[in-house]
Amino acid sequence: MFTIGDFAKHGRVSVRMLRHYDAIGLLRPARVDPFNGYRCYEAAQLARLNRVIALKDLGFTLQQVQSILDEDVSADELRGMLRLRRADLAAAVAEAATRLTRVEARLRTIESEGHMPVDDVVVKRIPAVRVAELTGTAAGFEPEHISPVIGPLFEELCRRVTTAGLTPTGPSIAYYTPAGPDGGEAVTVHAALPVAAAPQDGHDFAVVDLPAVENAATIVHRGSMDAVLSTAQTLARWIDGTGHRSTGYARELYLEADGDPETWVTELQEPISAH
Numbered sequence: 001m002f003t004i005g006d007f008a009k010h011g012r013v014s015v016r017m018l019r020h021y022d023a024i025g026l027l028r029p030a031r032v033d034p035f036n037g038y039r040c041y042e043a044a045q046l047a048r049l050n051r052v053i054a055l056k057d058l059g060f061t062l063q064q065v066q067s068i069l070d071e072d073v074s075a076d077e078l079r080g081m082l083r084l085r086r087a088d089l090a091a092a093v094a095e096a097a098t099r100l101t102r103v104e105a106r107l108r109t110i111e112s113e114g115h116m117p118v119d120d121v122v123v124k125r126i127p128a129v130r131v132a133e134l135t136g137t138a139a140g141f142e143p144e145h146i147s148p149v150i151g152p153l154f155e156e157l158c159r160r161v162t163t164a165g166l167t168p169t170g171p172s173i174a175y176y177t178p179a180g181p182d183g184g185e186a187v188t189v190h191a192a193l194p195v196a197a198a199p200q201d202g203h204d205f206a207v208v209d210l211p212a213v214e215n216a217a218t219i220v221h222r223g224s225m226d227a228v229l230s231t232a233q234t235l236a237r238w239i240d241g242t243g244h245r246s247t248g249y250a251r252e253l254y255l256e257a258d259g260d261p262e263t264w265v266t267e268l269q270e271p272i273s274a275h
Contacts, residue, residue, distance in 0.1 A: 003039075121217055166195050218270070220265060246272055253267040
């Protein structure tokens, strides 16, 4: 048997924690000396302690932990529960990281207000282009809605275009259209690759011609699209400040989009009315 101090050392927990577990009936000592009240534990009790700590670290309350262990859950059942809980926590961590990225992007935008050079904006004609495309629907135009849709669309489109034996003839393009009169704020997301191919029924993607944009205000964004907000708002300020009017969502032309997103180069192309 182990003293409470030695058992705590082997279990990598505190003596105070073991006393608390004893008080609430979660992990009783194997023996309590009737004369001095010293608690003693057996090595076999480390198995229950490991389960208590694992369940607690995965977010279960001590009351829930006790209910789970008192039901004599098998090791396989416990592993399954822990895997599910781990998946939930991993998803929560990923969501928190994404939310932090958005907060940081918004903060950079606030800090750069009035300092972004608007002379980087160029007005030009965007020629018509034939593209292979796949579409999806996002709940809104916010990054948290667009990102989970556009990434998988491009991955699937690249796979299908390659399978069809086609080679893209230029950089990939993303563009957006309203989802419909009853779609509310929903947006149709278009992932597109320029191709030299005629529309045909045999493809499992659409081949469409994007019309030319006679007047587009363009600006180059360098870095991840998660941080595009400052660049996009610089473009918006230029459009408003020069008396133009936006006539639709900006296209995104991915000039360099391989490897680390922080090295990406993307041209935003927003259609505008002529003076």
